[in-house]
Amino acid sequence: MPNQFKQQLQEQREKEQKEKEQQQMELRDVKKVNVRPIDEDEQKKREAIDLLVSDYLDYLEKLTKTRPEEPKPGKDGGVSLSFPSEKDAENFFNEQAEKNRRFIVVDPSTDKVLFYSNGDGSLHRPDKDVLFSKFEMPEPEQKSFKP
Known part of the structure; x- marks a missing residue:
């Protein structure tokens, strides 16, 4: 009887661990986004992504105390970025927007x-x-100014 109880307990723990890992995988997907620059000129597009990636690396280094690997631009000129949390992602993109940068953030699973x-x-x-x-x-x- 005690062995049967131990077996059930072990199976329950394994099941809970698998569920936890699955939830973490789902959360990781939510925090990963694709960012695409908005410019017709290819040189300006590359410059915009380079600035964004540089800021991203600095931002994540401050959060995690380690410098992440630099993301490489895809064929469309965009990059995939991952964040520790959704709030961290939103804070980062708010900072980028405040710098008057032009970009689109896309969910990689749904586009x-x-x-x-x-x-x-x-x-x-x-x-x-x-x-x-x-x-x-x-x-x-356009903001109009009245004298």
Whole structure:
């Protein structure tokens, strides 16, 4: 009887461990995003990604106390970035938007736009679910000044 109890207890622990690992895998997927620059000029696109990647490496080094491996741009000029938490990702992209950088953040599993910055200093979320291929970047609003 005691051996049967030990066996059941061991099986329960293994099951819980597998569930925990599965949840962590799902969370990792949520915190990984693709970032694509918004410029027609290839040189400007590369420069924008280089600046973003440099800031990303510094940001993660501050958070984790270790410098991550530099992500390599894909064929579309974008990069895949991973963060310790969703909040860390949002904070990072808010900082980038405040620097008036233009970019689109895409969920790699669905190819839907999560948020974007059109260079107006703010981070925006699309009004509805939209695929990256169908997304049109809104132009920044012109602020009028009255004398």
